[in-house]
Amino acid sequence: MKRVKNRGCSARRRSLSSPSALAIVVLILLGSTACGNHAGGFDFSSMFRRHKTSAGDSEFTKHLQERLILAAPGSVIDLPEGRFHVDRVLSLTVDNVTLRGKGMDKTVLSFKGQTSGSAGLLVTANGFTAEDIGFEDMAGDGVKVNGATDVTFRRVRAEWTAGPKSGNGGYGLYPVQCQNVLIEDSVVKGAADAGIYVGQSRQIVVRRNRVEQNVAGIEIENSQHADVYENTATGNTGGILVFNIPDLPVKDGRYARVFQNQIYANNADNFGSAASMVSKVPPGTGLMVMATKQIEVFGNTIKDNRTGNLMLVSFYATEVAIHDAAYDPYESGIYVHDNQMSGGGTDPGTLKVKALALALGRPLPDVLYDGVVDPKMKDASGNLAGDDRICIQNNGSATFLNFDATGNYRHPDRSLASHACSFAPLEAVNLPQTGPAQASGASASANGNE
Amino acid sequence: MMISRKAACTALGLAATLMLASCQGRRNVQEHLAPPFPGRLSAWRLFTGRPAELHPNAGVVPYDLNTPLFSDYADKFRFVWMPPGTFAAYRPDDVFDFPIGTILSKTFAFRTEPNGHERLIETRLLVHTRSGWVGLPYVWNRDQTEATLDVAADPVPVRFVDAADHEHSTNYIIPNSNQCKECHALHKVMGPLGPKARNLNKSFAYSTGSSNELVHWAAAGYLKGSPDPATAPRAAVWNDPSTGPLDSRARVYLDVNCGSCHRPGGAAATSALYLDLANNSDENLGVCKTPVAAGHASGNLLFDIVPGRPEESILVRRMESTAPKVMMPEIARTLPHEEGIELVSAWIASLQGACTAARP
Numbered sequence: 061m062k063r064v065k066n067r068g069c070s071a072r073r074r075s076l077s078s079p080s081a082l083a084i085v086v087l088i089l090l091g092s093t094a095c096g097n098h099a100g101g102f103d104f105s106s107m108f109r110r111h112k113t114s115a116g117d118s119e120f121t122k123h124l125q126e127r128l129i130l131a132a133p134g135s136v137i138d139l140p141e142g143r144f145h146v147d148r149v150l151s152l153t154v155d156n157v158t159l160r161g162k163g164m165d166k167t168v169l170s171f172k173g174q175t176s177g178s179a180g181l182l183v184t185a186n187g188f189t190a191e192d193i194g195f196e197d198m199a200g201d202g203v204k205v206n207g208a209t210d211v212t213f214r215r216v217r218a219e220w221t222a223g224p225k226s227g228n229g230g231y232g233l234y235p236v237q238c239q240n241v242l243i244e245d246s247v248v249k250g251a252a253d254a255g256i257y258v259g260q261s262r263q264i265v266v267r268r269n270r271v272e273q274n275v276a277g278i279e280i281e282n283s284q285h286a287d288v289y290e291n292t293a294t295g296n297t298g299g300i301l302v303f304n305i306p307d308l309p310v311k312d313g314r315y316a317r318v319f320q321n322q323i324y325a326n327n328a329d330n331f332g333s334a335a336s337m338v339s340k341v342p343p344g345t346g347l348m349v350m351a352t353k354q355i356e357v358f359g360n361t362i363k364d365n366r367t368g369n370l371m372l373v374s375f376y377a378t379e380v381a382i383h384d385a386a387y388d389p390y391e392s393g394i395y396v397h398d399n400q401m402s403g404g405g406t407d408p409g410t411l412k413v414k415a416l417a418l419a420l421g422r423p424l425p426d427v428l429y430d431g432v433v434d435p436k437m438k439d440a441s442g443n444l445a446g447d448d449r450i451c452i453q454n455n456g457s458a459t460f461l462n463f464d465a466t467g468n469y470r471h472p473d474r475s476l477a478s479h480a481c482s483f484a485p486l487e488a489v490n491l492p493q494t495g496p497a498q499a500s501g502a503s504a505s506a507n508g509n510e
Numbered sequence: 511m512m513i514s515r516k517a518a519c520t521a522l523g524l525a526a527t528l529m530l531a532s533c534q535g536r537r538n539v540q541e542h543l544a545p546p547f548p549g550r551l552s553a554w555r556l557f558t559g560r561p562a563e564l565h566p567n568a569g570v571v572p573y574d575l576n577t578p579l580f581s582d583y584a585d586k587f588r589f590v591w592m593p594p595g596t597f598a599a600y601r602p603d604d605v606f607d608f609p610i611g612t613i614l615s616k617t618f619a620f621r622t623e624p625n626g627h628e629r630l631i632e633t634r635l636l637v638h639t640r641s642g643w644v645g646l647p648y649v650w651n652r653d654q655t656e657a658t659l660d661v662a663a664d665p666v667p668v669r670f671v672d673a674a675d676h677e678h679s680t681n682y683i684i685p686n687s688n689q690c691k692e693c694h695a696l697h698k699v700m701g702p703l704g705p706k707a708r709n710l711n712k713s714f715a716y717s718t719g720s721s722n723e724l725v726h727w728a729a730a731g732y733l734k735g736s737p738d739p740a741t742a743p744r745a746a747v748w749n750d751p752s753t754g755p756l757d758s759r760a761r762v763y764l765d766v767n768c769g770s771c772h773r774p775g776g777a778a779a780t781s782a783l784y785l786d787l788a789n790n791s792d793e794n795l796g797v798c799k800t801p802v803a804a805g806h807a808s809g810n811l812l813f814d815i816v817p818g819r820p821e822e823s824i825l826v827r828r829m830e831s832t833a834p835k836v837m838m839p840e841i842a843r844t845l846p847h848e849e850g851i852e853l854v855s856a857w858i859a860s861l862q863g864a865c866t867a868a869r870p
Contacts (some may be wrong), residue, residue, distance in 0.1 A: 087531060118664055125662035129687055148665075149834075151688040174762065175665075176683055178835045184691070184698065184777070198837030200807075206780065224808060229835060236780045236803075259803075260780060274722070307799055309774070309782045328770075335801050335808035335824070356858060381866050384791050 082276035086344065121146045128152045128159075131141035139193065141166045148175020153468040155186045159303040161193030164247060173450050174199035179234075183208060195232075197221055202232040202248070211235045213243040220250030224273045226331045232274070237310060242411065242493045244268050252331055253338050255296070258286065260310035267491050275332040276301045277323075277343060282308050286316040297330045298338065298345035299323035299365065301407035304352040304391075305337050305375065305383035314353040314393075317486050318360065323347055325364045327409075339483035340378040342367040343409035346401075351375040352444075354393040354447075356449050356486045364402045368414055368424055369458070372450060374432035376465065388435035392448035395483045401426035402459040416463055418471060427452060431473070432466050443478060451481040523828045539567055539591050541611050543640045551633055551648040551657035556589060556615055561757040562630055562654035564617060569594070572716070572721050572731055575709040576753070577762045578743040578845040582682055584618040585628060590705065591615075592732055598705075600735035602743060603788070605702050612638040613703055620670030620682075631666055631729055632684045633657050636694070645702040645796055646691030646769040662686040689841050703766075707736070708745035748853060760857030761787055767839060783814060797823055798865035807836040819859035826855055 066106050071282035078126035106370035115209030124146070127137050134156045141162040146169050150157075163165025181190075187210045194217035195202050202218035205211045218232035232248035235241045236259040246269045258264050270293075271277030271295075277293035278300040280286045282478060293299035300323055305314035321330065323346045330338035344366030349355050350373050357466075362369040373390035375382065382389060407422030408417045417424050439445040452460060453476070462473040540548075540555050552561060559565040566572060570591045578586060592598065596609035614636040619628035630650040638646050647667075648657035663684040671677055677856060686693075694700050710723040724742060727733035736742065746754030746762040769786030771778035776786075781802045784794040793799055796814030800825055801807075808824045816822040828838040829851050837843070 097628050122662050125686055125688075129661045147681075151686070151692075153691055174834055175681070176834050176841070178840050182692075184695075199833070201803075206777065212589070230803060253803070307782055307793070311778060325695060333806045333808050333852055334810040336811050381798075383798055 069311055079340075084272060089302070120144050121148060121150070122294045125150055127156070128154070131157045134158070136160055139167045145172070146168050146174050146180070147171075147173065149174070149179055150183055151182040152188065153183075153185050156371045157185065157187040158186070158191065159193060159502060160189075163192050164215050164467060166194075166195045166445075167192065168194040168196055170196045171199060174196040174242055179204045179229075182206070182215075183211075186210055188212070189214065192216075194219065198229045200229045201234050202229060202251070203233070203234060203236055205235040206236070207237045209239045210492060211238050211241045213246050215245045217247040217255075218250075218255070219248065220252075220253070221248070223309050224252075224275075224328055224331050226333070228252040228331075230254070230336070233257070234259075236260055236365070237443065240491050240493065241265070242491055248277075249273045250395075250501075251275065252333070253336055254301070257281065260281055260308060263489055263491060264288075265491055265494060273297060273328060275328075275330055275336075275338045277326065279303060279335075279338070280313070280316055281305060282313045284313065284315050286490050288316065289303050289320045290340055292322045293326060294322070294324050294498060295328055296326045297328045297332070297343050298348055298476045299346045299362075300339040301324040301338070301345075302339065302349045302352050303337065303386075304350065305385035306389070307381050311384075311387055313351075314355070315486060316352065316354075317355070317356045317358075317488070318347060318349075320359040320362075323345075323360060323362045323365070323369075327364075327407075330409075335380065340380070342413055343405065344368070345409075346404060348372055348373070349391065349394060350377065351389050351391050353391060354486065355395070356483070357396045358398045360399045362399060362404070362426070364403040365405075367405065367409040368405040368428040369401040369426040370399070371428045372396075373428075373430040374465075377430055388434070390432065390437070392401055392434065392437060392444055392450070393483070394450045395452045396427065396450075396452045397482065399455045400454060411428070416472075419469070425461040425474065427458060427460045429460070429462045430465040431462040446509075447483065449481050450479055452476055452479040452481060453482060514624070522657050530562070537567070539569060539613070539632040540595060542637065543611060543810075545644075547637070547644070547646055547659065549659045551659075554635070554778060555615065556591060556613065562628075562650075562657060564589075564630075567591075568602035571727065571732065571791060573705070573710060573714060573727075574712075575704050575766075577759075577766050578710070578735070579749040579766050580843060580850055582605075582680055582843050583670070583847075584620060585676060586630070587617040587619065588704070589613075589615040590727075590732065591687050597734045599729075600707065600733055600737075602707055605704075606707075606733065608638050608702065608709050610638050610640060617785050620671055624671055624675045626671075629668070629670070630654055630657070631668065631682060632663070634685075634690070636690075643686050643694070643702065644778055645682050645694060647684055647687055649684060650823070652733065660684070675846075678845060684823075685708065685841050691778050692841060693839075695777065696773075703770050708743040708789050710749075711739050711742050711744040716749075749849060755859055756853075756860055760854055763853055767850065771839070796823075797863070799859070807831075810835070813865045815858055815864035816865050818859060820858040826851060827860065 069260045121133045122161045131154045136158040139161045180195045186208050187311040189212040191214040213233050220228040228250050230253035232251045232255045234257050238261045241264045243266045249272045252272040254276035255271040261283045266288045267290050269291045272295040274295045277296040277299045301314050310389045327344045330343050346362040346365035346369040348371045367475035388400040402424050408414045437448050460476045529726050554712040557564050570589050573588050591613045593611035598606035615631050617633040619630045633648045647659045649663045650657040665681040667681045669679040670684045680729045694845050713720050714723050722739045724736045728736050746758040747760045748759050764785040765787040772783050773786035783796050799814045809827050811824045814824045820826045830846050831837040
């Protein structure tokens with residue numbers, strides 16, 4: 061911290077060409093006081109830092125990267141309040157390091173115009189914690205954590221500030237092949253794939269976050285044991301996705317609880333790349349559960365998503381060819397209960413679903429199920445049985461449609477009769493960072509951070 | 511060149527000191543098996559004479575590889591040193607099993623004009639310490655008299671000519687010491703990449719005459735257990751058709767330039783795109799494989815490799831790009847490798863088959 065302050069002072073002398081020259085000149089007149097001591101009670105150096113020249117940017121990047129490289133295991137890297145421009149990817153390989161700012165809107169690393177690297181920060185160390193810090197306008201992904209155990213994001217913001225644009229980076233907060241992942245009270249906006257993306261991981265808690273204006277707000281992909289709760293997802297193409305997809309080294313996504321989330325008005329156009337899985341998500345998707353197993357969806361408020369509030373589909377819904385022989389494209393063992401749903405299906409977002417709406421009338425029902433069943437799992441009557449069933453009950457006035465994708469949409473069925481069943485609750489995820497997950501007790505909600 | 515009397519005297523004095531040191535055995539390569547590591551490259555004593563000439567000290571052996579990594583057309587000067595009495599154990603497919611204390615040195619340089627001098631930019635040491643391999647980036651000064659350890663160096667603007675005397679200029683990026691690990695780590699364990707039998711099974715013009723590198727290393731006592739080079743694996747030279755068919759040359763190019771990350775246990779293993787030579791699955795090689803996390807880097811193309819259609823293959827698009835989030839490899843280059851793109855494109859054009867996007 062001390063070094064940063066010193067640099068703030070040295071940067072001042074190069075700042076005359078900055079747009080706020082007048083302010084700088086005034087500050088230079090006060091300069092000796094500002095640099096010499098802070099007896100006046102006001103830290104001028106932070107103001108100087110906001111007007112850094114590009115030489116200062118490079119210097120900041122270099123010194124932060126050095127701190128990340130030379131950090132002792134278990135140490136905390138504190139960053140002061142201020143807005144810092146970083147011109148290339150940062151990386152961390154030391155275990156148990158905490159990167160801590162003064163607040164997600166107060167300590168901001170801006171990667172605008174980033175010249176190298178496919179992420180803002182790349183972490184390949186265990187025990188990483190980022191808290192109270194913002195990451196803006198990365199060339200690629202925000203913070204990627206690869207192959208780590210014990211990963212925590214707390215009150216972190218990742219944002220592409222120009223809003224939803226196809227040129228934005230893919231993922232905001234991006235742990236992949238990790239174990240024990242906690243993402244809480246964070247905010248992600250503008251990701252061209254998924255704002256909060258947890259892939260190929262185990263033991264995951266994603267709670268009290270706010271995700272807006274991403275293609276997917278939150279995506280749990282090819283992962284096991286995830287608790288996703290008390291998040292607010294709005295203004296995305298799709299609010300929350302729980303996916304299992306082919307062609308990944310870790311498959312068999314299952315065991316996720318999605319509960320007590322606010323998932324509303326996720327009606328943004330899909331600005332994902334054609335090759336990305338999320339490009340298949342229809343604009344106006346609330347919660348989409350695809351090709352996964354043992355999923356419990358409860359206590360959510362899902363409303364005003366114009367294609368559908370809740371979609372339960374196999375991988376065939378994507379119409380992407382499957383080359384991966386080890387992949388299972390079916391879903392089973394889904395339990396949807398005690399949710400509130402309303403106002404969905406008014407203006408379906410893709411041709412197929414539009415056609416469906418033409419045939420059935422609008423609005424489409426709240427819950428859209430493709431009815432595709434693994435032939436190997438069918439019982440004598442052609443349905444899923446036992447723990448493999450799709451159970452949907454106690455969802456208030458929520459309406460339902462099995463749109464019969466298997467039968468080429470010929471026999472849509474609005475009856476929930478064959479889905480009136482229940483399962484024992486899935487176990488809560490227990491992380492070393494948090495202890496047992498609590499269904500209630502939200503305190504510092506990200507919703508209040510706007 | 512003008513040398514002042516005073517400087518000459520100093521130089522003579524220095525030479526005398528060095529000769530004395532030599533008699534006492536102090537001019538040998540210096541081992542550093544644990545941190546802190548020297549701040550200056552010269553402290554390792556890998557080279558003698560004028561620093562920029564990289565004249566190897568006793569026991570320091572130069573080598574090169576059949577097919578190297580592309581690094582913005584930089585010329586590379588590689589050396590190996592092992593502690594006296596130690597040696598690497600031969601392995602047919604993997605990097606040799608090097609003893610503790612081994613130093614691999616790789617200097618990156620550019621010629622500023624045809625037939626001109628090499629300007630040394632950086633020397634990367636890969637040192638086998640007691641706690642594993644460590645990557646140490648040393649950056650050369652403008653005067654070319656010393657290189658200094660800089661774990662997070664700034665980019666260096668360079669203007670240079672390549673082997674074909676084409677001019678280039680770029681902001682050359684010196685990978686920071688974390689980035690060493692991005693390519694050099696397998697299952698998070700750092701290690702060398704180049705010194706494998708197939709890469710070293712080639713002739714090198716030593717100061718004592720040309721010899722096969724495997725033979726030379728064995729004769730120098732640096733390698734035990736190596737077979738006759740005729741029976742050892744030999745990688746194709748990517749740009750020399752006499753060394754192998756198109757498929758072999760393209761695959762070895764991909765192995766070297768992509769396969770360090772894109773292999774099981776590598777930094778890009780999460781993608782299941784495996785471009786190392788050991789992979790024999792077309793799907794994992796990218797043929798008709800949909801990308802996983804490429805996002806807009808895929809440029810709205812659907813598959814990594816479309817047989818017969820390099821222009822529709824994401825792999826080629828990412829080799830061509832210099833945009834930070836699109837380009838592959840992510841590090842180690844800022845310029846497109848035109849000749850490499852040509853090779854890989856020709857290979858994809860030669861592949862048979864088609865990708866379908868129909869539902870099963």
